[in-house]
Amino acid sequence: MTPDNHAEAQGMTADGAPHWTAPREPGPYAGPHVDFRAIDYRSVPVKADIISGIMRLDVESDSCFRELDGYVGSDLGVATLLLRVANSPFYSRGTRIANIPKAISVLGFNVVRSLAMLAFGRSLFAQSRNALFQRHIWQHSLLTAIAGRTICLDIGDDKDKDEAFIAGLMHDVGKVLMFTHRPHRYLDVLALVLGDGYASVAAEQRVFGCDHVQVGREAVTQWRLPERFADFMGVDLSAPRPEFAADPVRLSLAVANSLIAGSGIGARPVADVAARKASLLAFGLDADLCEQLFQGDFVAGLMEDDTYRLCANL
Numbered sequence: 588m589t590p591d592n593h594a595e596a597q598g599m600t601a602d603g604a605p606h607w608t609a610p611r612e613p614g615p616y617a618g619p620h621v622d623f624r625a626i627d628y629r630s631v632p633v634k635a636d637i638i639s640g641i642m643r644l645d646v647e648s649d650s651c652f653r654e655l656d657g658y659v660g661s662d663l664g665v666a667t668l669l670l671r672v673a674n675s676p677f678y679s680r681g682t683r684i685a686n687i688p689k690a691i692s693v694l695g696f697n698v699v700r701s702l703a704m705l706a707f708g709r710s711l712f713a714q715s716r717n718a719l720f721q722r723h724i725w726q727h728s729l730l731t732a733i734a735g736r737t738i739c740l741d742i743g744d745d746k747d748k749d750e751a752f753i754a755g756l757m758h759d760v761g762k763v764l765m766f767t768h769r770p771h772r773y774l775d776v777l778a779l780v781l782g783d784g785y786a787s788v789a790a791e792q793r794v795f796g797c798d799h800v801q802v803g804r805e806a807v808t809q810w811r812l813p814e815r816f817a818d819f820m821g822v823d824l825s826a827p828r829p830e831f832a833a834d835p836v837r838l839s840l841a842v843a844n845s846l847i848a849g850s851g852i853g854a855r856p857v858a859d860v861a862a863r864k865a866s867l868l869a870f871g872l873d874a875d876l877c878e879q880l881f882q883g884d885f886v887a888g889l890m891e892d893d894t895y896r897l898c899a900n901l
Contacts (some may be wrong), residue, residue, distance in 0.1 A: 621769065622796075622797065623798075623801040623805055626765070629809075630767050635809075635811060638707055638810070639812050639813065641655065642815075646696050655687070655703065659699075662707075665710065666706075668706040672893070672897055675894070677894065678702075679693070687699070690702075697749040705756060712725040715770065717774075719781075720773075723777060723780075723854075724759055724762050724766065725901055728756055728758065728759050729899060730847045730852060730886065730895065731755035731756075731853075732751075734839075734843035734886075735751040735754060735755040735839040735842075736751050738751070738838075738842050738876075739751035739835055739839040741876055742835050751839040754836055754839075757819050759799060759803075760806055760820050761798070761806065762787070764799075765797075769795070777790075780855065782855070784855045787854070800822060803817075807821060818834075824841045827870050827871075829871075831870050838870060838872065842880075846886065849866070864881060
């Protein structure tokens with residue numbers, strides 16, 4: 588990685604969150620624009636063949652458990668993290684899980700597949716120790732994943748909750764690639780988003796001339812991921828779309844992303860609760876569930892989740 592790719596971490600507040608100040612005075616953005624097709628999509632250790640293989644596994648196949656074990660076992664760090672999370676109280680329920688086959692037998696194929704994606708996804712995001720990157724891209728993605736899984740269950744769709752979790756993890760991969768490509772310029776993007784209230788896509792277009800939605804969609808192609816990933820990585824989630832309401836996973840993702848961003852993780856916080864609720868309703872969320880999500884501190888509750896506690900820090 589070049590010196591340009593080592594953005595200096597910002598200061599931290601007493602509670603461990605990054606204290607936001609503009610990384611540098613946002614410039615006139617007169618630099619050359621970036622063609623999203625010219626980004627080095629191999630610049631991160633994504634192990635796209637493994638991620639693609641995991642997502643293409645057929646649970647009805649006699650060999651799916653063995654293949655999943657093989658994929659996870661190919662990376663010691665991934666296997667170790669998966670087992671740490673699998674042995675947390677949320678998942679293990681007191682049953683000691685010592686290996687991947689045991690995890691599959693206790694937790695089920697879909698849960699272990701989502702944990703495998705968490706472990707591989709964490710290695711993808713671990714490209715920078717920059718505090719703003721960690722807070723507003725990685726922790727935003729992790730909280731969106733946990734929230735998406737919760738919301739999918741609340742909608743009444745138990746079978747898709749693990750896909751909703753994966754969708755949350757992967758939806759901002761385009762930002763990771765843009766940060767990796769030009770870290771100092773992406774800090775200009777964060778200055779506009781966190782300081783001036785720009786939407787991410789608008790800030791990225793101003794600074795780069797392309798945005799994370801374009802980059803994310805191209806990554807799906809470059810990495811040969813299942814086309815379904817384009818629904819998560821290649822769509823602007825801030826704009827309501829009619830198809831969201833008909834797809835529990837995409838609805839859960841859009842709502843979760845909005846909730847986390849509105850709380851100030853991934854965007855400037857939105858104090859107007861009525862406006863935040865209106866945004867969720869525009870996605871097609873049920874009004875009663877919308878009200879439920881604003882009772883108490885939903886985001887603070889997510890931060891108590893075992894998965895978040897184990898994985899929040901890169």
